Amino acid sequence: MLWTKNLETGIPTIDDQHKELFRQIDALLAVSGSDKERQVAEALEFLDKYIVRHFGDEQKMHTQSRYPKAAEHKGYHDNYVVTFRQLKEKYNREGPTVGNNMAVNKSVVSWLKEHILVHDKDFADFYRKRA
Numbered sequence: 001m002l003w004t005k006n007l008e009t010g011i012p013t014i015d016d017q018h019k020e021l022f023r024q025i026d027a028l029l030a031v032s033g034s035d036k037e038r039q040v041a042e043a044l045e046f047l048d049k050y051i052v053r054h055f056g057d058e059q060k061m062h063t064q065s066r067y068p069k070a071a072e073h074k075g076y077h078d079n080y081v082v083t084f085r086q087l088k089e090k091y092n093r094e095g096p097t098v099g100n101n102m103a104v105n106k107s108v109v110s111w112l113k114e115h116i117l118v119h120d121k122d123f124a125d126f127y128r129k130r131a
């Protein structure tokens with residue numbers, strides 16, 4: 001999963017955490033599609049905790065800076081946690097099926113990129129311009 005310059009928000013804390021998320025997703029993708037089910041389960045569990053922590057940190061910044069779309073943005077985060085956990089549980093139940101591996105790519109990778117490009121960048125614009 002390639003980190004590209006256009007994903008940068010310009011807010012160091014957020015960018016560092018996003019890069020770490022990308023690294024962890026890479027680690028997950030590296031073990032998925034193989035028979036290393038135990039490692040996949042651990043990677044999913046680790047990612048779950050990291051996502052929750054990262055969203056919490058972002059939301060703290062939203063509240064502190066009185067970002068007008070804070071509630072809307074939290075909604076995206078909350079929905080994603082639900083989707084991610086469904087995926088995690090399915091994975092833990094069924095293992096690395098083709099469908100589950102595709103779901104990791106689609107839900108985890110595409111969602112994150114899209115979310116950063118649209119919503120985190122919207123916040124970054126607001127954050128930079130605030131008085």
Ligand SMILES: [Fe+2]
Nearest residue numbers: 058115119120
């Ligand atoms: Fe976000």
